[in-house]
Amino acid sequence: MYVCGAHVTKVGRHYEKSVSALAAEAAAPVVNACGEPDALVVSTYLSRFQDSFGNLGSLLAEYLDFKGEVYEVSSGDGSGGAAVSLAVRLVKAGFKRVLVVGADKSNDFQSKRAVKDLQTLISPYESFYGLTYAGAHALAARLYMSKYGVSREELAQWAVVMHENATAVSHAQLPFPVSVDKVLKSHSVAQPLTLLDSHPFSDGAAAVMITSESSPVSIEVASASAPLTLAERDLTFMESAKMAMEKLGNPYPEAVEVHDAFSIAGVIALESLGLAARGKGLDYLIHSPRRVNPSGGLKARGHPIGATGVYQVAEAYFAITDGLGKLGKVSSFLVHSSNLLGANTYLSFLREV
Amino acid sequence: MEVSPSVVWRNKPYRYRLEVRRCPKCGRAFREEVEVCPKCNERTERVRMAGRGKLLSWAKVCQVPEGFEDFSPLYFGLVELEDGSRIIARLTDVLEEPKIGMEMEAVLRKVRADGSTGLIEYAIFFRPAF
Ligand SMILES: [Zn+2]
Numbered sequence: 001m002y003v004c005g006a007h008v009t010k011v012g013r014h015y016e017k018s019v020s021a022l023a024a025e026a027a028a029p030v031v032n033a034c035g036e037p038d039a040l041v042v043s044t045y046l047s048r049f050q051d052s053f054g055n056l057g058s059l060l061a062e063y064l065d066f067k068g069e070v071y072e073v074s075s076g077d078g079s080g081g082a083a084v085s086l087a088v089r090l091v092k093a094g095f096k097r098v099l100v101v102g103a104d105k106s107n108d109f110q111s112k113r114a115v116k117d118l119q120t121l122i123s124p125y126e127s128f129y130g131l132t133y134a135g136a137h138a139l140a141a142r143l144y145m146s147k148y149g150v151s152r153e154e155l156a157q158w159a160v161v162m163h164e165n166a167t168a169v170s171h172a173q174l175p176f177p178v179s180v181d182k183v184l185k186s187h188s189v190a191q192p193l194t195l196l197d198s199h200p201f202s203d204g205a206a207a208v209m210i211t212s213e214s215s216p217v218s219i220e221v222a223s224a225s226a227p228l229t230l231a232e233r234d235l236t237f238m239e240s241a242k243m244a245m246e247k248l249g250n251p252y253p254e255a256v257e258v259h260d261a262f263s264i265a266g267v268i269a270l271e272s273l274g275l276a277a278r279g280k281g282l283d284y285l286i287h288s289p290r291r292v293n294p295s296g297g298l299k300a301r302g303h304p305i306g307a308t309g310v311y312q313v314a315e316a317y318f319a320i321t322d323g324l325g326k327l328g329k330v331s332s333f334l335v336h337s338s339n340l341l342g343a344n345t346y347l348s349f350l351r352e353v
Numbered sequence: 354m355e356v357s358p359s360v361v362w363r364n365k366p367y368r369y370r371l372e373v374r375r376c377p378k379c380g381r382a383f384r385e386e387v388e389v390c391p392k393c394n395e396r397t398e399r400v401r402m403a404g405r406g407k408l409l410s411w412a413k414v415c416q417v418p419e420g421f422e423d424f425s426p427l428y429f430g431l432v433e434l435e436d437g438s439r440i441i442a443r444l445t446d447v448l449e450e451p452k453i454g455m456e457m458e459a460v461l462r463k464v465r466a467d468g469s470t471g472l473i474e475y476a477i478f479f480r481p482a483f
Pocket residue numbers: 376377378379380381390391392393394395
């Protein structure tokens with residue numbers, strides 16, 4: 001299977017555009033470049049709550065004047081990765097071209113509303129008395145830091161590298177550098193995590209076309225799952241990422257985009273994928289800062305929840321065809337998309353043909 | 354804040370008493386009314402989780418969701434209970450910074466009240482054991 005084209009909108013606050021307008025903006029150039037698809041696979045998550053609209057796939061098809069098969073795919077904050085995976089499966093099953101569009105909105109209300117909407121990722125018996133997306137990651141962070149003796153200052157390196165990488169990426173939401181000191185002094189979101197350990201609230205849309213026709217970039221996918229209930233797993237490791245990586249044959253990519261909704265999730269992802277030893281994710285980052293999230297990651301490129309996984313695959317495609325930010329051009333790229341810290345993992349491995 | 358009477362009612366066993374439905378074959382616990390284990394096809398048994406345990410991790414949530422402004426900050430703990438099961442629960446009576454490894458005990462506390470219906474939600478919280 002191949003990727004024949006990709007397009008992304010700038011990640012940020014698009015007060016002037018709805019989720020469907022953003023989706024159309026991302027999709028049209030890809031259809032123009034690659035041709036009409038046989039199926040359309042759409043992913044969104046927060047927009048259902050923020051825009052009170054749950055039929056994005058259908059409206060996008062109308063805007064594109066597309067009359068073929070339409071599917072909306074959902075897997076929490078890993079919805080984008082799930083949509084790409086399903087599209088690759090559809091092409092494998094016989095379709096010539098499948099268009100994947102991820103689009104989402106987080107900024108149509110005050111941030112405390114987005115915080116509430118993101119609680120819907122967590123099982124109700126863990127979220128009902130106020131556990132947030134950030135709170136879940138904070139529990140993982142404290143556990144990880146105490147288990148491996150990692151300091152608050154060391155963990156702050158994640159944000160420093162991500163912001164540095166984003167400075168060379170035109171579609172990134174936060175393309176400015178930050179210091180360790182600034183990360184530590186930014187206000188507390190869920191202790192031990194601060195604002196600068198956290199993804200920003202993002203709007204955006206991205207599109208990629210998966211095809212069976214030979215193209216300069218190939219794509220393979222693999223996925224796996226673990227319990228959603230946070231209390232039922234080891235919060236310092238994502239078993240589903242390890243399993244999905246084994247299904248891919250444990251490749252060693254030149255660069256990787258991992259799902260770092262919060263700094264700690266990026267560190268744990270590198271270890272779960274087997275790229276770093278357990279407890280050594282930050283060492284890997286420091287040794288290869290340009291090869292880990294050259295887009296700036298969810299942390300600095302931004303995290304339009306249901307669109308994020310599609311952005312990541314588009315960025316991998318850009319890295320192989322034209323070069324991406326400070327990484328430049330590579331010939332292999334791994335994308336890690338994850339639903340709530342690894343309840344589900346969707347991997348895509350892209351290579352130059 | 355919307356509170357549904359039927360949701361409050363059906364969640365009482367877990368939220369008020371830490372009652373779960375445990376599969377006698379695979380041992381998995383469901384925190385709601387899953388009457389037959391979907392994996393083993395065995396009838397699940399209602400059992401109560403232990404009310405004491407050890408704190409494995411904790412978080413102080415300062416950026417609280419809409420509807421929780423009056424309760425900020427919220428403390429949460431990951432607790433390993435004496436029966437070996439694990440739970441993520443709100444912490445209460447946090448007078449000083451919690452310590453990993455400290456003994457915790459269950460206590461019933463008010464979560465919030467619905468302004469329009471007057472419905473009050475309660476749930477099991479955990480607090481440092483004395
Ligand atoms: Zn069972």
